Amino acid sequence: MHTPVTVPRQSLYHSYTVYPHTFPSDPARSNGVVTIVGGGPIGLVASLILARHGIKNIVLLSEQQVSEGSRGLVYTRRSMEILKVAGVADRIMEKALSWTSGNSFYSGKRVFRMENPVDPQDSYPPLNNLQQNHLETYLVEEAARQPLIELRWGNHLTSFSQDEHEVTLVVDTPEGEYTYKTPWLIAADGARSAVRQSMGLTMEGNSYEGRFVIVDIRIDLPLPTERLAYFSPDWNPGNTILLHKEPDNIWRFDYQLPAHVSNEEALDLQNINQAVNAQLKMMGYEDKQWELDWYSVYSARALTLPEYVHNRILFAGDSAHMLPIFGVRGANTGFQDVMDLCWKLAATIKGWGSSYLLNSYTHDRVGAAMEIIDEAGKSTRFMAPPTDGFRLLRDATLSLSLKHEFVRPLFHWRTSRAHVYRSSPVNSIGDDNQDMIPELENGAPIPNLKLSGKQYLYDELGLDFNIVYFGNEESLPDSLQKEVNELRSQGVPFKVIVLSSENTATAGADKTFRVDAQLLQSRYGASQGQVYLVRPDHHICGRWKKYVPGSLENAFQKFIKKSA
Incomplete structure (x- = not known):
């Protein structure tokens, strides 16, 4: 039982x-x-x-x-x-600590700083x-x-x-x-x-000999939220230590074990205390009081x-x-x-x-x-x-x-x-992928876009297939509307979103958003009449410089159930 x-x-x-x-x-x-x-x-x-x-x-x-x-x-x-x-993302962001940079140290000197844009x-x-x-x-x-x-x-x-x-x-x-x-x-x-x-x-694949102890401690350190890496410190020569700041005044230490140290030795509380104190001393915080919360070991x-x-x-x-x-x-x-x-x-x-x-x-x-x-x-x-x-x-x-x-x-x-699912079986064959900007090749996630206030393109995409159409026409091409409706009749969840530099409404579209033309060009390489087909997981699976009748039908024929 x-x-x-x-x-x-x-x-x-x-x-x-x-x-x-x-x-x-x-x-x-x-x-x-x-x-x-x-x-x-x-x-x-x-x-x-x-x-x-x-x-x-x-x-x-x-x-x-x-x-x-x-x-x-x-x-x-x-x-x-x-x-x-x-x-759950909104609730996570109320609690999470966000960061963009990381520092690597060796012999007491910062030797690399990584910045995420x-x-x-x-x-x-x-x-x-x-x-x-x-x-x-x-x-x-x-x-x-x-x-x-x-x-x-x-x-x-x-x-x-x-x-x-x-x-x-x-x-x-x-x-x-x-x-x-x-x-x-x-x-x-x-x-x-x-x-x-x-x-x-x-x-x-591969398993590596490197084993690390994870230790969560509560301590007040006057440091920003960054990823810190220390290579071959004096207290743990030849090995690596990683540090992360967590919510609730918790810090996480990941330190590499020497090859001769068993997992049982590593998780002995006396050894954990010695390791944490040695790292704090190296950082200049040996006088800081701390409390142990949780620890584990991984390979x-x-x-x-x-x-x-x-x-x-x-x-x-x-x-x-x-x-x-x-x-x-x-x-x-x-x-x-x-x-x-x-x-x-x-x-x-x-x-x-x-x-x-x-x-x-x-x-x-x-x-x-x-x-x-x-x-x-x-x-x-x-x-x-x-x-x-x-x-x-x-x-x-x-x-x-x-x-x-x-x-x-x-x-x-x-x-x-x-x-980037560049070779995905779901990607369209015979579209204009090879002739459009390579950064947004088939299989790549379509870039997000701030529409207004707290509204973003990804919020509008939902879990449907999406046509993202770039253009200022009053109406979508008839052939595109017809093919979208045909797929919907077969059960495929579909939405059409127009990003226009002039209009706020387009006949045949579910939503139209007015966006600065230069932003559309810089972010999507957009030109009038350009079409992106986006999977329900936000990845592009087809794109055309101008929509050609039959393109959607060709894109779906590989994976739509024929009897549907």
Whole structure:
């Protein structure tokens, strides 16, 4: 019998709630079209986005409270855009600490400063710090308000089987086991995914020897919100220390372990105290009082499943891939997973999306993971050199950086960003992509745009397919209107937005916004009659200098279900 911990977790800053466990009144009956295994940020965001698509879902949460500690701490602008879709971004920004810069130090000298640009047309800052327990609480409270979501606390998946039509689950609870069937299962159960292990699936990529201890402490430090990296300090020679400021006067220390130190030694409280005190002394704050909140240990890994779609079982987040945290890639990559997955799964469930469309989830997101593994591998080999050779190169770079400017960009940690699906199976074939500005190639996220006040283009896009039309005509081309209406009749959610330098209304459009012509040209390379086709996850999948009749039909023919 499953027995989750029912004593609230201890924290210096977060008040934990223990939620009542769930045992369904009619276990064999399920109202959820999708079951999500895992109640961390990825599973909860998937649940909320599916609900926004109108899909009922059940979330199985093995515990009865949210997770402990800061864990996934830094959320990128792209993640905030996705969390806005999930319904929690505004609340996050009330609490989060935003930042744009990071400093790297060696031998007491700052050797590199990284600056993330701030664009007034974007709705969120580049990087935002918030502890995962706060984030999960916001997500849980938002999910509890949604009639299409059922949270099942204290429900632990013990076994499952699938056929061509559904997945049969055996779930253990404090009241015993029950069985039910679900048409679809999303495995968002983390790095130690029981679903992945039960299916015997193996990941591809690299594991690194570098291990880090995470320590959250409460301390008052007179420092701005920036990412700080210290290379090979005297108290931890040859290793790396990272620092982040968190809300609630909490600071996070990530310090690399020497190879000979075991995890058990690393998590000994006396050793943790010595490490924190040594770092504070090096920074000149040895007289500051501090309190320990939470600590853990992790290893740098760069691994992914080669396939994320396994018939009726779909993988997302750390169950699908395990990525080094350098460059804030963990949860941020998982959010992009579910933003891509949910619209494709919703299209499949609603009947207009083909199996080709759902299978494109693997292509798009495995491609993203492989790109991240390549980039993160470079960062990881610099932060935590895996061999003597890499360590020699890293140490040479550190030494040269004290006097030579040209080596300092090697400290750049390649921050997580939205992936460009340039080879996506969903991209249009035969459009004008090759003849338009390369920055907005097919697969790229369409740039956001401040329309007025607190209103942004992304708020208007919603979860539909969108035609973004640039022009001052009084009416959309008849052929474009006809093709949009035909797709709508087949169940495809569609919206047409016109960005015009002269008009505030366009016949045939859902919305028209008047925008300065120079801004439209600089941001989109816009010209009269230009058309962008944007996926429900904000990525461009087709573009034309002038609309040609039949273009939408051609763009959708690959992945729309013919019988729809």
